[in-house]
Amino acid sequence: xxxxxxxxxxxxxxxxxxxxxxxxxxxxxxxxxxxxxxxxxxxxxxxxxxxxxxxxxxxxxxxxxxxxxxxxxxxxxxxxxxxxxxxxxxxxxxxxxxxxxxxxxxxxxxxxxxxxxxxxxxxxxxxxxxxxxxxxxxxxxxxxxxxxxxxxxxxxxxxxxxxxxxxxxxxxxxxxxxxxxxxxxxxxxxxxxxxxxxxxxxxxxxxxxxxxxxxxxxxxxxxxxxxxxxxxxxxxxxxxxxxxxxxxxxxxxxxxxxxxxxxxxxxxxxxxxxxxxxxxxxxxxxxxxxxxxxxxxxxxxxxxxxxxxxxxxxxxxxxxxxxxxxxxxxxxxxxxxxxxxxxxxxxxxxxxxxxxxxxxxxxxxxxxxxxxxxxxxx
Numbered sequence: 427x428x429x430x431x432x433x434x435x436x437x438x439x440x441x442x443x444x445x446x447x448x449x450x451x452x453x454x455x456x457x458x459x460x461x462x463x464x465x466x467x468x469x470x471x472x473x474x475x476x477x478x479x480x481x482x483x484x485x486x487x488x489x490x491x492x493x494x495x496x497x498x499x500x501x502x503x504x505x506x507x508x509x510x511x512x513x514x515x516x517x518x519x520x521x522x523x524x525x526x527x528x529x530x531x532x533x534x535x536x537x538x539x540x541x542x543x544x545x546x547x548x549x550x551x552x553x554x555x556x557x558x559x560x561x562x563x564x565x566x567x568x569x570x571x572x573x574x575x576x577x578x579x580x581x582x583x584x585x586x587x588x589x590x591x592x593x594x595x596x597x598x599x600x601x602x603x604x605x606x607x608x609x610x611x612x613x614x615x616x617x618x619x620x621x622x623x624x625x626x627x628x629x630x631x632x633x634x635x636x637x638x639x640x641x642x643x644x645x646x647x648x649x650x651x652x653x654x655x656x657x658x659x660x661x662x663x664x665x666x667x668x669x670x671x672x673x674x675x676x677x678x679x680x681x682x683x684x685x686x687x688x689x690x691x692x693x694x695x696x697x698x699x700x701x702x703x704x705x706x707x708x709x710x711x712x713x714x715x716x717x718x719x720x721x722x723x724x725x726x727x728x729x730x731x732x733x734x735x736x737x738x739x740x741x742x743x744x745x746x747x748x749x750x751x752x753x754x755x756x757x758x759x760x761x762x763x764x765x766x767x768x769x770x771x772x773x774x775x776x777x778x779x780x781x782x783x784x785x786x787x788x789x790x791x792x793x794x795x796x797x798x799x800x801x802x803x804x
Contacts, residue, residue, distance in 0.1 A: 455499040457507070457517075457525045464491035464531040467509050471495040474504040474516070475650075478759060487531070499523075502545065502617055503651055509534065511702055518545035518617045548618035552609060556625065559602040566595050567792045571712070591793070603627075607634055615641040620655060624772050627789075628659075635659055658771060665769050667786060671696065671779045672767050674730060676754035679740050684754050687783065692726045693802055695795070696777040698770060700732040701742030706774040710746040712792045716799055717750055723803040724781070730764055731755035732773060 457471065464487045473480040482497035482505070495507070499521045507527075508514035515535045519525065525546065529538035536557065540546045570591050606626050610619040611634065619638055628635050639659050642652040665672075674696070675685040686696065697713060699706035717727055727750045733739035734757055743753055756762050768777065778787040778798065787798050 454497075454522050455519060455524075456494060456496045457519075457527065458494045459492065459507075459527040459529070461487060461491045461493070461529055461531040461534070467531055469493055469495065470506075470508045471497055472506045472508055473497075474506055478761065479506070491531070501649055501651075502646070503649075504617070504621070507534070512704065516549070517543060518549050518621075519543055520545065545617050548613060548616055549621060552606070552618055552622045555605055555609075556602070559598055559605075563595060563598050566591050566598075567712075570793050571715070595793070603631070607631060610634055610638055614638060615645040617651065620651065658769065665777070665785065665788075667788065669785055671777060671783050671785050674728070674754070674764055674767070676730065676756050676764070678751075678754055679736065679743070684752060686728055689726055689728060689752065690783055691781050692724050693720075693781060693799075694779050695725070695727045695790075696768075696779065697727055697729045698732065698764075698768070698773050698775050699729060700773060701735075701738045702733070703773050707742070707746060709774050709791060710748065712795065714747055714749070716795050719796075720799050720803055721750075725799060725803070726750060726752060728752045729754070732759055732762060732765070733757055734759045 459469075461467075466489070467487050468484060469487060470484050471482040473482055482499075483495040485493050485495050487493045497505075499505075499519055502518065502520040504516060505519045506514050506516050509531065513532070513534060515529070515538050517525075517540065520543070523543050525540060525542035527538050527540045538550075540550060570587060603626060606622050610622055610626075613619050614637060620642065623631075623635060623638055626634060639656055642649070643656060646652040671686065673685065673687055675683055675687075678684050686694070695713070695716070699710070701707070713727065717725065727748075729743075729748060729750070729752060731739050731753065733742075733755050736757060739753075739755060739757070742748075756764075765771075774791070775789055776791075776795075777785055778790060778795075780786050786802075790798050
């Protein structure tokens with residue numbers, strides 16, 4: 427059962443860098459806010475870009491729960507208001523906007539409202555629909571996982587349960603895909619659609635990608651975000667099922683190089699993740715379950731982390747019981763060359779390759795991964 431990254435945790439590889447080139451307008455944008463359950467938190471307004479996360483302003487919430495952040499925003503783009511790495515909200519802001527928000531300081535990502543920023547309001551519309559749909563899928567997956575974890579269940583019963591849950595799960599996926607398609611086509615030149623389309627598989631909705639690409643290029647011809655999407659969109663067909671997986675050679679946590687090709691002869695899941703990625707951590711138990719079930723049959727995992735900090739990466743490996751030995755990272759975050767090499771713009775994501783290194787599936791999650799491996803090792 428497939429779980430992609432919910433848009434509240436918008437990946438930033440798609441979002442090319444913004445420039446601050448207008449010193450005469452140092453505070454042309456402002457966001458005022460009022461937070462419930464606040465206790466003097468420090469709040470960061472950050473720019474999301476392909477080159478990393480840039481702090482735009484930092485303020486402290488006052489004793490009334492109120493704050494104001496200002497910044498020089500030179501083009502419409504993606505910005506994050508952060509209390510902690512797990513407590514933040516992503517907006518789409520434009521130059522000269524005067525926006526206001528409310529929310530709960532304990533969980534601003536799902537409690538906020540926004541006024542004065544139409545793109546951000548559209549973005550939240552997509553987020554709410556995604557949260558609802560993914561929540562329903564998650565409930566189905568938990569039922570299935572509980573069934574799989576029951577020691578009394580044999581493979582016949584597990585397959586029966588998988589088949590029973592597959593239809594409603596597939597219906598939820600299709601329902602959300604159609605919602606996203608309609609939203610994008612209704613708001614064809616919106617940056618909210620630029621975020622929404624990351625949830626749509628390009629191989630099924632290539633026409634929607636083309637329409638959005640053309641509309642954004644027409645409306646925002648000089649936007650770094652538009653250019654980045656156009657470049658990424660043009661490269662999407664390079665990593666196809668049936669093609670050979672590009673070589674990866676990075677260091678393990680102890681600093682030793684480990685090449686993907688060293689696992690040739692096994693069926694390998696190339697799993698892209700990071701310790702800071704909540705959806706990745708939520709998916710890890712499913713990856714662990716698949717490994718434990720099929721490792722004795724010729725299955726292995728090659729985990730590629732987009733972490734920046736060695737210790738946090740190591741801690742996550744231990745905490746999530748990722749017991750396989752093939753963990754690599756160059757600690758370059760979204761600037762890792764592997765992102766462009768495998769052309770993805772969100773995590774978790776994965777690629778399954780056969781014993782010769784040929785790609786046989788992509789983005790398998792939960793029961794989908796289990797089902798595919800069961801077919802291979804039957």
